[in-house]
Amino acid sequence: MKLTILGCHSATPRWDANPTSQILEVKGHLFLIDCAEGTQVQLRRFKVKFSRVKHIFISHLHGDHFFGLVGLISTFRLLGREADLHIYGPKGIKDAVLLQLKLGKSYTNYKLFFHELESKEPQLLFEDDKVSVTTIPLDHRIYTNGFLFQEKLGERKLDVEKARSLNVEMSYYNKIKKGADAPTKDGGLVLNSLITLDPDPAKSYAYCSDTAYYPRIITQITNVTALYHESTFLQKDQALAVKTKHSTAQEAAQIAVAAKVGQLILGHYSGRYGNYNLFKEEANQYFENVTLAQDGKVIDIN
Template sequence: MKLTILGCYAATPRTITNPTSQVLEIGGHMFLIDAGEGTQVQLRRHKLKFQRINHIFISHLHGDHFYGLIGLISTYMLLNRQADLHIYGPKGIKEVTLLQLKLSNSYSGYKLFFHEQTSKESRIVFEDDKVIVRTIPLDHRVYTNGYKFETKPGDRKLRIGAIEDLGIERCYYQKIKSGGNVTLDDGTVVENKDITYNPEPTESYAFCSDTYYSEAIVPIIKDVDVLYHESTFLESEEHYTERTKHCTAKQAASIAKLANAKTLILGHYSTRYNDITLFKKEAEEVFSGKILNGDDGKVFDL
């Protein structure tokens, strides 16, 4: 699991900071999460093979989270992309995207699929044999979802030496990897645990931006490996959170603590602050797990 932060600052882009966008590599996929202005430039700057992106997840329709989408779609057209592109987001993402393409007389040579969300309950929006993605309903000024990405348990690993010593034929290997026991010719039942190793552990990542403090999301992200949670304000500006529907670093840390997250990544900082290490210091007063400062261009091998 690898996370590349393309941008993690709130509101307007600056020459030194970028709005929200990140790339998550998990289960053989390269997922783009949000696409603030400048996303495709950041993808190039960090030498990411963005033609591998087949699924884009948009949290909400505030500009600093999706204004870079149409540019990326158009660039794919210029690069003669052929692969399908799936876009997940709130109702309206299809209308605003197709209107821009229509009025600019630009039509992609590849297929665009829109998966619009309206539910205020957590829903599975993507699933294959390796990864499952579900929404995390958030409390913001417009309809907003975070996303939880989780790998599925893999096959158990064969203890070849033990299997060969028992004379078990290869035709039983898939059954064994799937967790099944084996009955030998003499009637002896060989327990699966005696001839296999545990599979690789699953991995999970939760993206929560933007949102007001909400403990309602805790059951959805319980025991998550890595939680990215917005931390727009420091405690001294906590009075802004209700009006703007954002969080402080301490509030983000409280969610991480309640969810028993292993790692907390902070981001979506207000550009009023010059020192983002202050966010980590405040979060450490609440959460004893690992805390990382997200920042533009940071890559986390998780």
């Protein structure tokens, strides 16, 4: 899994700082998560091959998470896109996009599917043989979901050299990768574990923005490889966080500890602090493996 931060700030786009958007590359997919104004420019700036994006996940309908969506959809049309595009987001997102396209008589010449969300329970949005995406219901001023991206455990890795040396039938290789024991050319049987290695561990990424401190999510995100949790404020401004239904860096770290995640990524910073290291320092008092989201940063999730 490779996460590219396209924008890590809250509120408004600035010359040197974009609001929230991320690209997650996982098992051949390029998932776009949130799409603030300017996201398409960030995609170009950081040289993401964004024609490969087929699924866009929008957490909620505040501008700093979705005002760039209609522009990206239009740009796909201008670039001659033919592949289907799936948009997952709160109810109303379809009307907002289609009304604007209609006013400009700018209908897409590719298929655009909207998957509108209303449920307050986790909901499976996408699944294939390698990965699944599920909503993480959050607690914000308007209806908001985070997203849980989970790899599925791959096949066992065949040690071809060893299989050959033990005279294993080649026609059985695919079954062996799925866990079967291995018939040999001379009529014997080799234990699967002798000629295969465990698959790479399945990784997972939980994206949680925007949200108040909301311990209800802990069960769902326990043991994820990496958690992005918004930290709009520092703890000294917790009253503001409560009022606006955002979180502090300390609260994000407390969620990370309780959920035993591998790595905590912070972001959605308020512009009032100037120094992002303050967020890391605060979170580090509770949780060690903290990474600061920054525009353009690429984070390996392992």
